[in-house]
Amino acid sequence: MNLALKYCFILFATFFKSYRTLFFLLFIGSITFVSAQSDTLPEFEKSVTIQTPNTTFKIQTIDSVRIERLQGKSIGELLNQQTSIFIKSYGMGGISSLSIRGGGASHTQVFWNGILINSPTLGQADLSLLPVDFVDEVAIHSGSSSTIDGSGGIGGSVQLNSKAQAQTFFEFTKELGSYGIDKLSLKANIHKQRLTSKTVVFKNTASNDFSYQDYAEIGKPLVKRDNASTFSYGFAQDLHIDYDRIHFATQFSFVDFDRNIPVAIGVVSQMQNQQDQSIKMLISIDNKSYKNKITTKLGWINDVLRYENKSTGLLSTVKTATIVAQLQNKMVLKNDWFWRNQINQYNISAQSSGFPEGKTQNRTALFSELLKKIKKFDFSISLREELIDFNATPLIPTLGVKYRLVKGHHFYFNATQNYHFPTLNDLYWSPGGNPSLLPEQALQTEVGYGFKTKSKLEFKATVFYSQTQNWILWSPTINGYWSPQNIKTVAKKGVELNTSKKWKFAPRKFVSLFINYQYVKAINLESYINNEETIGKDLIYTPRQILNISVMMDIHRWSFYYQQTLTSRFYIDRANTTYMPYSAPANVKLDYRFAEQNVILKVGIGMYNIFDEAYQLVANQPLPGRYFGLTLKMKFKE
């Protein structure tokens, strides 16, 4: 299978090698076509939405029902409990980054309501900063499918969307738990005819002073985690107005996260603290007609990170600001053709101790996608071109095919040549920044099979292979500082299995089961470092297997949730001599629901890491054993 995938890929790459000109012609043609079409569109008809054809990509979504079960958690914790993505977490409230299909943290592009929120300096998004309460839908686009969102998602991309709910309610949630967990969340959703407003306010604190075995001390005593407390608060406001065929939305979020950073076992306490402030604003206008939808977005993201090490006196501030403009149109054409075009403009400015004078970057992305239905086949072809500081970058072509076998059963195939461009730190950090870095170039293919039955059983199996050249690594130099270089070539192959099943026995009696499994083997194929020990070895922090099972059970007034993650051992040095052992933490939650007319009261108890497992996901960074949380939730509906 792997060989077949490789051949497909070579064919695909050859075909698209010199087709940049074609893309520009297509893109310019599409814009011209849209402007020409707009006059000839039929009269607006009420309640019509543009029907996007079936995607040829594998997209995994987590809906609001599953998200609600994890209210008060971060997006990192949500993905850890609901997907087979590996989350490299430093603990409750600690920094967490994700790895999809063996990619690095910067190889996953994270989008908030369609705009990229990865740090332009580090290249990755800290998922601990994003509370679940702000999000109503999460979609994971693994591998090739990430190119429909943007470039650089060599591992994949994650879409975090907040959506308006067509109901009026007020919700109060309070959670108290072990290790000083104290969470408060208020949500108000107002829906009046054409207007919907959603307001969310949250405040979370935790002391995180759990006990762990300090194996760096003689006698291995039990000690309390020091300097690990967190305090965060935030506010989000969405406003949606529907007027005629126009949908107008403003979305705003503010998060302030103040956390002390504990040290690894064996490291002297350093009283480190990190304060993150993040503001995101977005104005969007959808103009829908019978066969055409134009979306205009204007966004602003402002992030400030202040790091302090009180022991060493080290202070560091990173400020980034991004202005985003996006124009997108979707068109249904004759004969089952569908056409989507997008222009993205990102104006980035950043300042840090690595470049105190500040740096700016201008990124323009042009994207065009054609979808066509021919009998039982769905075809998708897309091209993406990015201009970085007005310099053209290699074209990103993506091809997808889906074959609908019988009702609900289908096969799919996708291939792309994606590029991940160096971050501002890679290019400009002083000392060490390397302006001559090449982008990481990834060839990706996948084939899959899936089905969905009337009995609400869903299954998807995907086999993937990718090869990334010019992988960027920071490595030491003889001058005593580190510098990024295009060091190596990495091959990643694996299998993903996703199953869900829902049993409904009575109106308020059902069981849902979700099983996600991932096998990934990500190895170094070649390296410019003068040592052969790493060739053929696993990438560090890349577990080969992750299994995630969650069961949700609703029986009258009771709700039960069980979640189990199994992560296989993974290596923490490139020669694969040292590994982190497997871990299998599990969580349960039991809720009781009182309902009285328009008031719903829910009382719940959560037990986390129920088997009291001593485990770590980052070397020598202990995670808490068994702990508890009590939740009270009140919902007042109109």
Next chain:
Amino acid sequence: MKYLVYIIILLLLIRCKKQEIGPQCPSCVTSIKSVSKTVLIGCEGNFGWGNASISLYDSEKKTVQQNLYQNVNGTVLGDVLQSFHLFQGKLYAVLNNSGKITILDTTDFTYQGEISGMTSPRYMLGLSTSKAYVTDLYSNDIYIVNPATQSIIGGIATNHWTEQIYQFDGPDKVYVCVMDTNWVFVIDPVSDVITDTIFVAKSPSGIVQDAQNKLWILCTGGISQELAKLYRFNITNQLIEQVFTFSNLSDSPNNLRINKSGTELYFLNGGFQSMATDAPSLPSGNVINSNSALFYGMNVNQSTADIYITDAIDYVQPGLVYRFDSLFNPLDTIQTGIIPQAIWFK
């Protein structure tokens, strides 16, 4: 639903007892065998990862045993093993990012105690049964410690990052490199007072004493901030006698060592370079080329004259140590822990 409650109560009674907690290195777990010619290779480990280690090399049989400290004492060593110091029959391992010095028996390497409470210790110099100095990266002090009571008993304010520390064989003076300046402090070890400052180039990193009782001071020049320089200092008249200036801003010489007879200087500058103490100029090239290896640490066995050069490779995999004889012929390549740096010969 009551069954669910029973299940939850049952879950509370189950406890997972794992054998493996934290990083595991099966190939490093051995029962340590005694060796005839001991060479200890101190491996820094990654900063903040808590994975410092010691490799035990038998220079006669050319065998190596990893994770010496953990295998002997059952606990992990700590974070960033910066240097070793032998003093009054005990070996002091300075653990920079653990803020402590772990004391080992030099025969069986068992734990003998520790001096903790430091910020970022770098090098130690024993002065008497009850006094030793410890330089530090961030504390702005040189710690005065009592090896007998294993405690900090005072400090000498420096307001800077202090690095290599050296006690001159003749007059009772201690010389300390002040890494983030262009100074070398001269300290009176009786009164614990800074009595003089030698002005040199940026970032003095090493001091040795030659056969003529001259001090040689090597300055890296900072991170491409100024040209690196090597000084010969006359301690009798307290004057700099000669300055050798490296030609390129990218030169970053480090790890200054001297042979047993005190006539040949050794240092790393990308490759390994050698220079006679009476040479009129700096060496024109390497006597041992790095060949793309990352030469990181170096020491000379004063009894055999063998040269040991460490290779940190990419900092994220076990490193190597290359052993050469006094004529720079290769003798052995030794596998070590991550980021080998400090080398101690018994």
